[in-house]
Amino acid sequence: MDLNLNPQEAAFRKQVRDWLAHNRPVALHQRGVVDGKTWVQRAKDWQRKLYEAGYLALSWPKEYGGQALDPMSQAIVSEELMRANVPGVIGSNSISMLGPTLITWGTEEQKRRYLPKILTAEEIWCQGYSEPGAGSDLASLRTRAELQGDEFVVNGQKVWTSGAHIADMMFGLFRTNPDAPKHKGISYLLVDMKSPGITVRPLVQMNGEADFCEVFFENVRVPRANLVGELNEGWKVANTTMVHERNWLGASPQRLFDKLLERAHELRRGGVPLTSNQLYRHRLADMQIDVEAMRLHALRLLSNAIHKRQGGVENMVAKLVGTELHHRMALTAMDMLGDYGPLGRGEQSAFDRGVWSATWFGSIARMFGGGTSEIQKNVIAERGLGMPKSR
Amino acid sequence: MDFGLTEEQEQLKAGARDFLSNECPPSVVRKVMAEESGLAPDLYKKIAELGWTGMIIPEEFGGLGLGMLDLAILLEECGYAAMPGPFPFSSGIAASALKLGGSPEQCQRWLPGVAAGGLTGTVAIVEESDSLDPAEIALSAARDGNGFVLTGTKMFVPYAHAADFIVVAARSTPGPEGLDFFVVEGGANGLSARILRNVDQTRRVCEVKFDSVKVPEEARLVKSAGLLNKLIDAGAVVMAADCLGGSERALEMAVEYSKVREQFGRPIGSFQALQHLAAELIAGIEPARSLLWYAAYAQDAGLEDVSRAASMAKARLSAVYSRTADQSVLMHGGIGFTWEHDIHLWFKRARFDDPFFGDPVFHRERVATLSGY
Numbered sequence: 004m005d006l007n008l009n010p011q012e013a014a015f016r017k018q019v020r021d022w023l024a025h026n027r028p029v030a031l032h033q034r035g036v037v038d039g040k041t042w043v044q045r046a047k048d049w050q051r052k053l054y055e056a057g058y059l060a061l062s063w064p065k066e067y068g069g070q071a072l073d074p075m076s077q078a079i080v081s082e083e084l085m086r087a088n089v090p091g092v093i094g095s096n097s098i099s100m101l102g103p104t105l106i107t108w109g110t111e112e113q114k115r116r117y118l119p120k121i122l123t124a125e126e127i128w129c130q131g132y133s134e135p136g137a138g139s140d141l142a143s144l145r146t147r148a149e150l151q152g153d154e155f156v157v158n159g160q161k162v163w164t165s166g167a168h169i170a171d172m173m174f175g176l177f178r179t180n181p182d183a184p185k186h187k188g189i190s191y192l193l194v195d196m197k198s199p200g201i202t203v204r205p206l207v208q209m210n211g212e213a214d215f216c217e218v219f220f221e222n223v224r225v226p227r228a229n230l231v232g233e234l235n236e237g238w239k240v241a242n243t244t245m246v247h248e249r250n251w252l253g254a255s256p257q258r259l260f261d262k263l264l265e266r267a268h269e270l271r272r273g274g275v276p277l278t279s280n281q282l283y284r285h286r287l288a289d290m291q292i293d294v295e296a297m298r299l300h301a302l303r304l305l306s307n308a309i310h311k312r313q314g315g316v317e318n319m320v321a322k323l324v325g326t327e328l329h330h331r332m333a334l335t336a337m338d339m340l341g342d343y344g345p346l347g348r349g350e351q352s353a354f355d356r357g358v359w360s361a362t363w364f365g366s367i368a369r370m371f372g373g374g375t376s377e378i379q380k381n382v383i384a385e386r387g388l389g390m391p392k393s394r
Numbered sequence: 395m396d397f398g399l400t401e402e403q404e405q406l407k408a409g410a411r412d413f414l415s416n417e418c419p420p421s422v423v424r425k426v427m428a429e430e431s432g433l434a435p436d437l438y439k440k441i442a443e444l445g446w447t448g449m450i451i452p453e454e455f456g457g458l459g460l461g462m463l464d465l466a467i468l469l470e471e472c473g474y475a476a477m478p479g480p481f482p483f484s485s486g487i488a489a490s491a492l493k494l495g496g497s498p499e500q501c502q503r504w505l506p507g508v509a510a511g512g513l514t515g516t517v518a519i520v521e522e523s524d525s526l527d528p529a530e531i532a533l534s535a536a537r538d539g540n541g542f543v544l545t546g547t548k549m550f551v552p553y554a555h556a557a558d559f560i561v562v563a564a565r566s567t568p569g570p571e572g573l574d575f576f577v578v579e580g581g582a583n584g585l586s587a588r589i590l591r592n593v594d595q596t597r598r599v600c601e602v603k604f605d606s607v608k609v610p611e612e613a614r615l616v617k618s619a620g621l622l623n624k625l626i627d628a629g630a631v632v633m634a635a636d637c638l639g640g641s642e643r644a645l646e647m648a649v650e651y652s653k654v655r656e657q658f659g660r661p662i663g664s665f666q667a668l669q670h671l672a673a674e675l676i677a678g679i680e681p682a683r684s685l686l687w688y689a690a691y692a693q694d695a696g697l698e699d700v701s702r703a704a705s706m707a708k709a710r711l712s713a714v715y716s717r718t719a720d721q722s723v724l725m726h727g728g729i730g731f732t733w734e735h736d737i738h739l740w741f742k743r744a745r746f747d748d749p750f751f752g753d754p755v756f757h758r759e760r761v762a763t764l765s766g767y
Contacts, residue, residue, distance in 0.1 A: 004463055004691045005396050012395070075395060264767060278767040288758035291765065292706045296681035299688045302397035310396060320677040377670065380677075384669035388649050388676060391664040 006302075008079075016079050022056055023087040043127075043169050046093035050124040053092060058084075059122050060098055063106065067118035074308045085258055096165070097121045097128035101174045104243045108191070108232040117172075117193070131161040131175025131194065131218060132241075139378050141176070142185045142238060146220060148177035148192060150227070150234070155179070155192060157200075157223040167203045167216035170196050176237050183235065191237035193229040200224075210364040211347075256325065259332050259362070260294045263287070263339075266354065270339055277339055286335055293328045297321070316387035323379040326369040333359075333366035397687070403467055410471035413444070418475045420736040426478040427595035427739075433556055434479040442511025447485045450493070455505035457489075461694035462628070466635040466686060473639025473747075476739045478596045480514045480553035482632050487751075488515030490628035491561040495575055495615035504559055504577065513558040515577075517625065518548035518602055526752055528570045528622055533604060535564035535574055540611050542566070544576065544604040550750070554587040554600035556580075561615070562604070563622060573622060575615040582607050594746035596739060626760075627693060627701050629751035630708035634686050637708075637715035637747050641679050644715075644740040645672065648722035655727075668725060675718045682710045702764040709757035712748040719744035 008016060028049040053059050054068075061077045063069020070076075084091075092098065102121055105114055120126040137144035146159025157177060167173070173194040180188030196203070200223040205213035232240035267277040267287055277283040300321060307314040336359045337344040346353035347360055370376050384390045399407070417437055426434040441447060449465045451457025458464075469482055489508055492501050492515075507513030523530045533546025544564055554560055558580045566574040578585060584605040589598050615621065649672055652663030662668055689707035692700040719741045723730040730737045752760070 004398065004400070004687060004694075006691070006695070008395060264765075268767065278762070284762050284767070285755065285758050287767070288709075288762040288765075291761060292685070292710050292758070293681070295706055296685045296710065299397065299684035300681045302395075303684050303687075306395065306397040310398065312398065316676055317680040317683070320680050323673070324677050324681055377666075380670040380673035381666065383673035383676060384663075388672055389653075390649060390669050390672060391653060391661045393664050393666050393669060 129170035448509025469635035473636035
């Protein structure tokens, strides 16, 4: 156990911190205030700026736009980004999920063709996994990709596809062999969203935004060269992505807790701040402990990665615990705010421009996105604790 | 940077697991439970030979000079085994009291004996009010020539009936700052200990009466100021480590049982009702382990947030152990309620550990205060 940074790491941290202090993006978080196109362009510009400064995907190989640095450097950058409270990058799903998958499974040509543009935000990706009949039971997906010569012909529908309406490309899972057992007939394909036969229909979410979409495929032609990994081996390929997704979704909740505590200091009931109200005081302290536990737990998982220790069940709990904690914090905020809680974005009497109701909605989405809490528990019980299969 | 155990620490842990599974299986625990003194002297001798009793005692006083993290790793294994006896209280908490509060002479007087295993000590803080608040410590230390006279009653003092010395918190002057700590010899005149009937029979705790016990000036720990806080930090880590090991064991027993017990024609562990419960329990245990490691490391490295880290670890692990032990009994159904099945050893021990050296409410309050709210 040694939590000190070596001089090199400390210098790097300072460098990142200084850069962030002078390069904050302009009002990027005003989503819904500026029009969609302007927001997307600003978000792309911000990602490009971060990339050019050398603060994206530090661990990727050099030949594909990375710097081949150790996970520690990436962790330092991530922590500084969070500390500076700058927005996330628009291509985060492709950086965290698709990139590592391509690095592991992609052909040389695929890596050279796609990885650099993921980093520069020249190409925005969406993830085509869920279907109307395939959610938690993802492997039962039915969108058909039939191999005809050197092309796949795709027919079917994806749903809950975040950002499909702004995406240039989709990485997704498709049924290439309907006769094989369900995990054995799936392939991982990269699809150009401008292909003829693709229709994207944004769905309006409970928060009023239209971020996730339905995507319809009608005789969409996808070159065989866009197959990642072997034909019908897509489930195995996707599992790399899902592991990365779980790590990504378990991001640190410290910033949200700090905001919550600040709010609790100011809000009063019966003349005293909520931090002095025994019920809220203890709820806050309880969550603070969990926030710190998640911070330390992330350090532990990072250390396992750096020092190449395998680890066990501790690797499986971050998504479950992190998202449930986020939800608990959001609910506490709503309780603390009382009648002010449900006030929406832009309402002038709302606290923090109405951001708290949005946080509450978002906390719900985190708990089911990328594998529901229930699915997480199945995985933890069966793979982590070795309990007998439930089916 | 490495937030993890060193190879030596991994070996220490594996070695302790191995040793205790041979030397301290539930059959041995039960034997000690049935004895009045609850001391397990043979086992104590063996752990002293392994160096456990001197783990955190500086080398100059005959110990190994290792840190709280090393001790926490051992204590986790002791919790896993539900090991009986004074080891955590003597070599963890009482040794810390001397290390943190004693002069070199005071350390020299007691610590080599503790390290070698020939002596055991304990710490007496709370009284009838069951409070760690310094304002509620009333046992009086009145000046008497060159020494003091101690009068009052301490509660929940582990293994005081067999201790060679007791480090006792006493009020020498009014007000929250007016506390001093004294080392009182086990056989002192006017000192009496009564073992409290406790459902956790893996432990012995006493009511200790100080009836005009005379102690010399040299018995007063020279660095008494602020010692209570530091002892709470040390005690919190010691107890949290036991909670961690106990939680692991209780859940492990429940999970193993769920693999072999069949109902409706399948092992009950294949039912999601139990799977999800077990998953929630391990999801509570693993992040809490990270809290414990950090709290112990903070003491070793002298970090600024040492008290907050200790309180976070104890607040969370008290609750984790109580819940895990509780639910693990339930996962066993009827068999878990029998005397014959071992699960009740951990179930009851969890309830001793939960409030000892501060319950979750106490430690959450401390976290809030130390965080400026």
